[in-house]
Amino acid sequence: MKHIIFHLDFVSPYAWLAFERLPEVLEGFSYSVEYRPVLLGALLKQHGNPGPAGIAPKRAWTYRHAAWLGHSQGVPLAMPARHPFNPLPLLRQALACSRDGSINRFVAGTVFRHVWQGGQDALDAERLTQLAAELEPQLQPEDPDSADGARAKALLRGNTDAAAARGVFGVPALEVDGKVFWGYDSLPMLRAYFEGDAWFEQGWDAAASVAQGLPG
Structure with a gap:
């Protein structure tokens, strides 16, 4: 049985999509998932990456694309009233339900739905109080x-910090056998790995070994 570490931040619509679709994508396989909240902003800052929301045209495209993916694949997704927002209250609320840094699927799903269903303000004080009540048990x-x-x-x-040390630079990032599969669109690749696709024996490392063509 393979073990997946799912690095996530609730601010990411693609993390929500991957969270919802993962059971379907890996249907038929034996695996376990360890959900680990991380601060996406810190990972982006480490690499000097403004993120999609830091580039105005890319921000608009990202929201359209995420909304389309939800629509086309049957995953309820409504952009929250404000985005991006500071996810720290949500991340800390989720991790208050943890002793070791991992959260269970119920906690992750509860916080994801708080953000990505209903189109409301994720940081509204009254809604945060309601979320806390849902997570209290x-x-x-x-x-x-x-x-x-x-x-x-x-x-x-x-x-x-641990995610960064493992080479995680964004979310969602699904780590298995030391390999990091980044982004919602990597789910078919992840399934191919589970299926034992021979490409991974050499192609994984070979594809990333190309020489840099720009000055350092």
């Missing part, structure tokens, strides 16, 4: 010597 007790969500904050930093 999943909460892990705080350590006696910590306060103000210190454990969740530390878990988020640890997840993000």
Whole structure:
């Protein structure tokens, strides 16, 4: 049985799409999934990447594309009232339900739906209170010597640093056997890997070994 580490940030529509479609894409295979929230903004900053929302025409295209994918593939997706937004409250709320940095599928799905269904403001105070009530049965007790969500904050930093060290530069990123499959459109490639496609024996490394053609 293969084990997948699913690096995610709730601010990403493609992470939501991948979360919903993964069970269908890998139907018939035996695997486990470890959902790990990371701070996308920190990963982008590390590589000097403004992200899709940092380029106005790309921002418009990204939202159209994500909405189309949801529409065409039967995944409910409505852009939130404001985007991008600061996902830290959501990431920390999710990780308050964790002891080791991973969250279960119920927690991940609850927060994703909060953002990507209904077209509302993801950071609306009343909605955040409702979300907290939904997640309350999943909460892990705080350590006696910590306060103000210190454990969740530390878990988020640890997840993000560990993801960067593994070569993760964006989300969704699905890691299996040390290979990182980035983006929603990598799901067919991930399935091919599970199917034992012989290309991965040499093609994976060969494709990435091409010489750099621009000055360093």
